[in-house]
Amino acid sequence: MTQEGTATYEGTAPHPRRWAALGVLSISLLLVVMDMTILNVALPEIAADLRPGALELLWMVDVYSLVVAGLLVTVSSLGDRWGRKRLLLAGFAVFGLASAAVLFADSPAEVIAVRALLGVGGAMIMPSTLSMIRTLFSDPGERAKALGVWATMAALGGALGPIVGGLLLEAFSWHAAFLVNVPVMVVAVVAGLVLLPESRDPSPGRWDALGTVLSIAGMVGLVYAIKHLFTEGPTTETVVSGAVAAVCLVWFVRRCLGRPDPLLEVRLFRGGAFTSGTLAALTSSVGLAGAMLLLVQWMQLVEGYTPLQTGLAMLPLAATAAIFSPLAPGIAARIGARTVLAGGLAISAAGLALLGFVPLTYPWVATGAALVGVGMASLAVASAVIMAGAPVAKAGSAAAIEETSYEVGGALGVAVLGSIAAALYRAGLPADAGPEARESLSGALEAARALDAPALAVQAQTAFTESVGTACLYGGLVMFAAALAIWRLTPARLDLSAVQH
Template sequence: MTHTAAKPYTRRWAALAVLSASLLLVVMDMTILNVALPEMSAELKPGAVELLWMVDIYSLVVAGLLVTVSALGDRWGRKRMLVSGFAVFGLASVAVLWADRPAEVIAVRALLGIGGAMIMPSTLSMIRSLFTDGRERATALGIWAAMAAVGGALGPITGGLLLEAFSWHAAFLVNVPVMAVAIVAGLFLLPESRNPAPGRWDALGTVLSVVGMVAFVYAIKHLATEGPGVSTIGAAALAAITLVWFVRRCLRRQDPLLEVRLFRSGAFTSGTLAALTTSIAMAGMMLLMVQWMQLVQGYSPLQTGLAMLPMAAGSAVLSPLAPAMAARIGARTVLAGGLAIAALGFLVLWIAPTTYPWVAVSVLLIGAGMGSLAIASAVIMSGAPEEKAGSAAAIEETSYEVGGTLGVAVLGSLAAVLYRAGLPESATPAVRESLGGALAVARELGSSDLAVQATRAFTESLEVTSLYGGVLMLVAAAAVWWLTPARLDLASAHH
């Protein structure tokens, strides 16, 4: 530790405010894009592949860099890494003003990904070093997780408001003033912390982790859109080779780039699994939900954002309460129970008629289930000693990122297959490609039958995909219950 023992006690809650606000913004930014996409597509006219990259590049870059950036932050200083991340994020957001072609938007999103990768794990590992008391840390992580949930819900609303008043560029520019404030506040309020004995830098491990993660995420995404083609199988093989090599290398070294041995702790593994599955189910469903609201129900971006509010409400209420609930009924019950409640939310969409009141019930339950995952971070961090905080944070963030990618790829492509199956044989490629394409063709032809068929096919695909999402969450709940130690006490997790 490079700061004195007195420092965390004076400004730690103010520091938490800076960390939570920065996380809020990064998460908002990821969801604002979903709302802005239709307008961006209309103006920039990207091809199918370009559109995919506009969405994907952010998570590819974040997933690729998380491990390296966290290890660098542990050495270079987590505060430095965080404030630099704010600067990169802010500058990338300004650069969007000059982006008027799909390739330029992709470049801006890649830069935002670099900033995001610098910010996300740094906030988590700094909370670990700021809050030395286990109970306080569990509360701080609960607040941090609530911010992530609120950011996810505020993103579409903020995006909707901005898009009704300005062009899609505003969805990016909103970051700039907040990042400027975050840089100043961060410099004054955050103490510096780093790993006191970092050991030698592993250059080969760095290359393996970046190549492996990018290839892995790329393979998942392209398997979804193109099926098992040459490039997809090649990327999957490359990912398998490099990631296995990376893990073996980490296990052999005294001072690995990523502390893979943390998975020996059942608590650590269950927290990571909870983060991964929630993020798979959430990302896939958010993508489909937003399309259903805008294309089937005809909601504006702002109305879509407001319609998703019950999710934020459920999460914002339960996230800060989760640590206290865990102290009373046990972390295991809260973590597995949260996954089960979210599963119920998904199953509501499958069982009940797909009308907005039922959708609201569904997203409220999903949000409440996510809220109890506020302690997933505390469970993960309790399974890691302080000098390995960066590694633990990197693994947690990676599981969120990879989960989000898997969700969009697996549940998204499953929904696409189901959607196509619900269309007549004679449907043209544009109609089969997406619901947006089908509705555009229906307008050109003046065919209300086609529009009705396509929206029905899409709604049915949403319902069946929800069933799979619900089953996934139930399986995860059972696994988490089995893995988490029954007497895990987050308050006494000092290490």
Template sequence: MTNTVTELNPRRWAALAVLSASLLLITMDMTILNVALPQISADLRPGAVELLWMIDVYSLVVAGLLVAVSALGDRWGRKRMLVSGFTVFGLASVAVLWADSPAEVIAVRALLGVGGAMIMPSTLSMIRNLFTDARERATALGVWAAMAAVGGALGPIVGGLLLEAFSWHAAFLVNVPIMAVAVVTGLLLLPESRNLSPGRWDVLGTVLSMVGMIALVYAIKHVATEGLDAWTALTVVLAAIALTWFVRRCLRRPDPLLEIRLFRGGAFTSGTVAAFTTSIAMAGMMLLMVQWAQLVQGYSPLQTGLAMLPMAAGSAVLSPLAPALATRIGARTVLAGGLMVGGLGFAVLWVAPTTYLWVAVSILLIGAGMGSLAIASAVIMAGAPAEKAGSAAAIEETSYEIGGTFGVAVLGSLATALYRAELPEGATDAVRESLGGALAAARAIGSSDLAAQATLAFTESLRTTSLYGAVLMLLAAAAVWWRTPARLDLATAQH
């Protein structure tokens, strides 16, 4: 049993604006940090391990808290959880003013992760309860997906503009006024909703979900940076035991912390696969494209952000249109077709010359393919009853989080291996480590040939990695086409 808002809630579109703006900021903030890291490093002089924790702690905290926070929001109140998340995110951003050491910046990033874990799934579950009409919900989720894509692309642009005028603290402080407005408008516009029959809180399940997710994300990141070693193997085993135990526990309980049984529906599974695969592709592509733009093309951070705009444009245009397309040609066609368009974007990068014109075409197609995520979100949320909205949102957000981590780790590691294979024999460790290291070494010894060889090796690795990305997207499209019901109607889709 759940209390829901009325179907024609007069404030639902204004509430969507609040939810979308908060998501825009969260996704924008993730990419702003990448631009600010050089200044942070120059100012605070973090060690290699500290720098890694600055980057990783946010995703580790989010991954560990997503399931528990989503379930708590269903019980305590989704509006309360969301507004509390706004508050935590804003206060953590203010706290950066007192951060004058790497450890303190890491602590701020961890607090931002707590706020992000409270905000991200809450936006989805609130949309599920605000828009009781499934077709309106699909449109709302299209706007939500577009904001996520635009935020990721705007991050480097906003970050570049801020850092040209202010210190690296501005990359955090930009959140404060927006979060303040979000708290006030959220209190005024958002209706409260919760699951009125949640059952007993599963303490052991909460611990298992946190341990399992943190161990899994940490293992993936550790493999990408350090390779497979004993510590990584131990973390993988811990993640496997904890998550297997958690899933079995959820399947046995009548009131599970996470409703795993939602995966019994083909449409729900397809939506999750689409979200997971697209997140892998996007995270890996952004990692490689930013390096290509800055190190190969010599773009500044601001120019790099502007260069990535075609990706945001493709998604911003297609995401709101996806529900209408699904009504005309079917949700399955749009869902699988979006993945195919994204795969085509990767293929363009593989077959065409690596110039900005073709890169722009490639990322435009990839961004357009992201439009299918609007349908993926609609299918996922429509496939869950209102009282299980938190579980559905947690599953989708977990798919994004794990997919993004896989994208950086797997595609990033693949590109690194291919880069090293393209280098001439006898290359030094600094040259083999990364293109940035190779260019620094080339400048140190005044060797233009070394710089040219490393740049060519990176470009070839980027093209080959794009081939693997295309194959991944096309395989996912085939799986989604197979699992999604042919006559799926978003107005009636249920698990």
């Protein structure tokens, strides 16, 4: 099952430059994940410089994830057909050019356009790194180790984003948060040309144009509805968006099930192990994205940390994830993949739930974050389970499903846990608190300064702190429930080192 110019499939000699190629894939993933979190640090300076309206500011944040979610299925299928190396290198080029284009962006609309282009590049890069690992490492044991490195880079990218962003913004303008990508992408293109082999599906079938439209409309509609339903309520816009998403995605799945050459191989969910790995990716993102967003706000608005100090304060999570992610496949080989997958999610759940039972002070937050990082290491095993559950010809579909799980889970986490925290925060305010104070903690602090009412600031900070602890507890409970479901779904004797296709 090979074709001229493509990477070999399992059962053949391993690629001689596979570990060097993994370095290229890992560094590119690190940068893409960092870019997602750097914007949070740069946003205040962008707002001060360009004076965007509330809607424009919202689109600066939202457009990246909407584009990524909408394109993941399409570009992953395109990589299976056109060539995964070609798609990845094209993604590097788009990401680098979009980052350089920020030099010409002097209005909110132009920054939004740059963020959308970065989303196109990110959608091409993120699943391509996974599918390339699937084809580079034909030996399942080596593949599991490689995915451990991949998971480590993802964890480090999320933690290093605020730190790197804070350092850059202390010395340069907000443009530096984008321009830092350019030299890395130039190096990635050159190294990728030399080190990466080409691979594709040898029998891709006909391109499904209608399925492409359905997948893009469905995923964009779903993520948009999730983001706005819990913050704005069931407005006409969110209800229509959710309804369009439901119709398009149901139609898309039925179409994929009825075709011999589907755009996305949804039949992969027939395997319990594949489903459990996907569920782990989804629920870990729900808990992590929602809780980390709230904790970052707590550190800055209650504890008074700078963005750089906030990034450094989250290092316990990155450190434990970086230590344990490469070890997770070896631990799974000793005690079983099911134990590591479900147990890791349970450890992360315990780290979040802990914050609902203790006073919310930094030592406890650091302890909870460290536990979350230990548990997140099991996502290396989740990736191995997902990729092992797919034939190499369908590596793009498997990668698209995993990355989509992370995107949807992140949107759900921010929306649901953020909404829970907001409701609890408002309930904890005094009855005479004004609308600005009820809108957000930052609004309450501004109102307290304007009215010279320090008691209002203290009450708002106390209410917010309590709401964050309770929201983290709910996030932990969701992850505990998922850990139990994963334990039941994953075959007890699943051995990643023995899985071949």
